[in-house]
Amino acid sequence: MATKGWVHAWQSVPMRIFLFLFGIFFLSACSPRDGAHEAYYENGQIQTRANYKDGKEDGLYESYYENGQLRVKISFKGGQRDGLAEWYYENGQVRSRQNFREGKRDGLWEFFEADGRLLWSRNSYVDEGLIDP
Incomplete structure (x- = not known):
């Protein structure tokens, strides 16, 4: 049951936005200016x-x-x-x-x-x- 709630949280729109922005930040920090x-x-x-x-x-x-x-x-x-x-x-x-x-x-x-x-x-x-x- 706890796993279902966790999976649902990853599928939510705010979580997807967070992951998208985090990914952009991470990639920009790792790449040369x-x-x-x-x-x-x-x-x-x-x-x-x-x-x-x-x-x-x-x-x-x-x-x-x-x-x-x-x-x-x-x-x-x-x-x-x-x-x-x-x-x-x-x-x-x-x-x-x-x-x-x-x-x-x-x-x-x-x-x-x-x-x-x-x-x-x-x-x-x-x-x-x-x-x-």
Whole structure:
């Protein structure tokens, strides 16, 4: 008799919906990320925006402060930083800016004060021999 009740529960519409949604969640958690992904703060503001290809970050990654102001913007290619990366103060001013190539710093690296004044800069090149630690 107990078995009949159990079988009946599995055949109910709410249980089928639950199993369907659980299956989708399970498959999406096991498969590599692909495409655009976004996360949000509890207040509804965007927290992060990223693109993935074959489970690796690929394209523009953006992170935001809880007030909606841009925090960081980084270009990725095949899971590695590649291109311009910029970090921002909460007031919107650029905090630092640097270029990457295949995951390594490459070129000018700048740091700024919160009011926008240049604090310091240095060069680091991958192929030309000058590498800053």
